[in-house]
Amino acid sequence: MDATPLPAPEALTSAEGVVLGVRHFEPESAPWAAVLIAPAMGVPARYYAGLAAWLAQQGAAAMTFDFRGIGDSRTQPLRRTRADLHDWVQDQNAALEHLAARRPGLPLLVLGQSLGAQLCGLLPARERIKGLLALSLGSGYVGHLKPRFRPAARVFLHAVAPLATRLCGYFPGGRLGMVGDLPAGVMRHWRRWCLSPEYLLSSERVHERFRTAPFALISLFCEDDEMLGEAGARMMFQAHGGGRHFEVLRPGVGERIGHLAVVHPRHRSTRWPQLLNHPRALI
Secondary structure, three states: OOOOOOOOOEEEEOOOOOEEEEEEEOOOOOOOOEEEEEOOOOOOHHHHHHHHHHHHHOOOEEEEEOOOOOHHHOOOOHHHOOOOHHHHHHHHHHHHHHHHHHOOOOOEEEEEEOHHHHHHHHOOOHHHOOEEEEEOOOOOOHHHEOHHHHHHHHHHHHHHHHHHHHHHOEEEHHHHOOOOEEEHHHHHHHHHHHOOOOOOOOOHHHHHHHHOOOOEEEEEEEOOOOOEOHHHHHHHHHHOOOEEEEEEEOOOOOOOOOOOHHHOHHHOOOHHHHHHHHHHHHO
16 A cells, blocks of 8 residues: 555444445546456455545446445454355445435446455445456365465465464464454354355355346456466356457556555556546447
């Protein structure tokens, strides 16, 4: 994250009564779109502040949010936070509904990274989404990961994650340098996905949700992603009925994009203008 000033957080109370932290990045003139930035697993929304502020400078009304238990949405110790990925779907849905109500009549776009992109097909209010720009949208199944990453992933999923979660009452990813701190239920739920060859597409109901997704999708896969493999990224892209464009981003000489870094401020003058072309194409 750079030194971008953060707007004051606002408290959003979902239909379930869960309080989530959101931040609005407002353009100086009438916006051409409203953009919800949906974060990756365990990544606080403040990581996207630079990109959100830059999008506002380009005329978009951008909003960030944190899933319950993360960043501005951590209201109690994680060991007391009862949440799984179904709950996080509801959190993202609440953020989407909030932005839609705040910006009625504007095209509503989602810029989702990793998990934030994966959940869009499951949202109850997905019909509100005009288009999804997905960064690092892929399958976390071990067999879909980069070959060199698979041995470490197996140790993580079969030993580190369950043991650390049981001992601490939550997953202490910050201390371990893995994923980030997560509620226990989220880690257990995600672990089940990662041990399934179909990842989250493990039921006909979920397959149908993705096949009938009404929004247009542009998926950008980073060739130097340290974890995700291209086959799993293409599988997730093809599962979406609104799939429009799949593109492999190849790093330049001395450049690092990886799983998360394309949204880092060091790419402000290079990759970010390229990213901006895609939301405009979705409208």
